[in-house]
Amino acid sequence: MRQAKEPASAGAVLGWLVLAALAPGAAHLRAGWRKTGLVLLSCYIVGLLALLALALTTDNLLGSLTENSWLTSIMVGTGVLGVAWFALIVHSFVVLRPGRLPQSGQILSGTLAGLLAVVVVFPFGWVTQAVWTSRQTLNDIFQETPSDAPSDGAAAAEKPEDPWTGRQRVNILLLGGDGDDDRIGIRTDSMNLASVDVKTGNTVLFSLPRNLEDVRFRPGTPMAQRFPTGFRLPPDPGGGRSDLLNSVWEYADSHPEIFGGKQHQGAKVLMDTIGYTLGVKVDWYALVNIWGFARIIDAIGGITITVEQDVVFGKYNEGLVKAGTRKLKGADAMWYARSRTYSDDYTRMHRQRCVLGALLDQADPATVLSRFNRIALATKELIKTDIPRGMLKNLVPLSLKVKNAKVTSVQFVPPLISTGYPDWEKIREIAGKALRDSARADSPVAASASPSSSPSASASPSPKKSAAAKKTGQNPAKGLMEGCGGPL
Known part of the structure; x- marks a missing residue:
């Protein structure tokens, strides 16, 4: 049985939610969901290290970002992450058990938690939309397989x-x-x-x-x-x-x-x-x-x-x-x-x-x-x-x-x-x-x-x-x- 540590106020609930948005799993650890919190935090750290390794080991990273395969992967990835972050905020709010707060605190924390869940999706939505625009623009301007490309360019x-x-x-x-x-x-x-x-x-x-x-x-x-x-x-x-x-x-x-x-x-x-x-x-x-x-x-x-x-x-x-x-x-x-x-x-x-x-x-x-x-x-x-x-x-x-x-x-x-x-x-x-x-x-x-x-x-x-x-x-x-x- 989990021994939940109840937040003292609506401000504390919101504080832990903000921390969870930046470090997934923090709210779960605070609420006593130790295994879930550690898994979320570990996945987050591993993901950051993987992105860092990708940036350091990929030759010509900026150039690769013009390719359709990369752009499609980024769009799908950011879309999935946006949904995941939204779900994370919602679940973090639930495990913090705001139902034990006074009614006014429940209303305040619930409203602000909903706004936070929407706000954290914005960066992912912006990246997805920007990448989609970039992909469409590149496809409109440049030919994927031009019939008259210079021979030396094709060889390159x-x-x-x-x-x-x-x-x-x-x-x-x-x-x-x-x-x-x-x-x-x-x-x-x-x-x-x-x-x-x-x-x-x-x-x-x-x-x-x-x-x-x-x-x-x-x-x-x-x-x-x-x-x-x-x-x-x-x-x-x-x-x-x-x-x-x-x-x-x-x-x-x-x-x-x-x-x-x-x-x-x-x-x-x-x-x-x-x-x-x-x-x-x-x-x-x-x-x-x-x-x-x-x-x-x-x-x-x-x-x-x-x-x-x-x-x-x-x-x-x-x-x-x-x-x-x-x-x-x-x-x-x-x-x-x-x-x-x-x-x-x-x-x-x-x-x-x-x-x-x-x-x-x-x-x-x-x-x-x-x-x-x-x-x-x-x-x-x-x-x-x-x-x-x-x-x-x-x-x-x-x-x-x-x-x-x-x-x-x-x-x-x-x-x-x-x-x-x-x-x-x-x-x-x-x-x-x-x-x-x-x-x-x-x-x-x-x-x-x-x-x-x-x-x-x-x-x-x-x-x-x-x-x-x-x-x-x-x-x-x-x-x-x-x-x-x-x-x-």
Whole structure:
């Protein structure tokens, strides 16, 4: 027969219930249920130690949390634990025998015990809902078994011990466009290639202007056969041009006959074209609807930027982002980055770089966690990507390296590069030097390595510098936030 130790008051009952919520079995021990209490407490301690061991022994834990199997297990596990914790509070209340309290104490302790039982379920419910949202978002954006994943990426997925198959850098094309499901082709008004060192996370962000003319295509490709001397079309009826770099995707999608009738070749063509232009191999791309990007900024609560001078926008110049250091909401941040009123493409590219830098700097883990659901839902505005679902487990830890690594930026704009008459050899030389300098930043071994040791060097130029490159006399690579907040 159990010798129950009765709590002296409703406050004591509630105190033991709170302790039981933090250390299961405590209330049972207090009530004389010794064996049950010890079993509950032992299971709790063993569970905590098991979770600690899992965290310490699992390689790439954060990356593994992107896999469906892990996410499903977490959802089921947290759901079961939530129900168990609810039942624990209820049973703990029963064994404490509140029936021996005065009537007023019974009512008070019963009411508060019920509230506590509901409250302890909330964390488990939040985790379950967040994991479900994450799982759905990842499944909506990334393909589980993409038919056109890069061969080296597929090999990497099969070799977790070396996910990058010996390569030094991963190159991802980041695009901002105006595409949608109800239109053919996409105009990519923002084109940035992020080249990431897989060991250090050091990143070079290459920004290419939308109005780059006479774009050259890799020799032997269908586009090169159609345009052997560069991408050139007759002027549009209104005098505009549809043969600039930002039109390559749209043109390729609109002319499947060039590719033997194959549809939707725009992404491949643009990736290959930009890779050939810079002398690298582009692994994957991510295309973001520009206003979807604004929703991501809103989801993290805005970004703080120093606006160098008033930025006017709108059809009738009715909008204004005032000069000064301020926190911008998504819409204002996008107008700051995109407006060409009283400005030009190159100033706009500078502002876009500052927005990217501010977002990278201010999207800290605490902010992401506290606003997780909003960020996940906003990320669904990512229209297209060919990053394989299986590669996420490797890209997640790489992105954490980038957060704390050296990020530099190269913008191919005048006077560095003439957009009307581009010096293609100079562009490749500048890109090659920026990549070598990025590798040199932390590792003396990487400093002696040539980009030719990577698959990305298939179009690398000769190391011999051109006369035009010598004349510049300065390094065009800058810190990502360098010049942001200063004079343009």
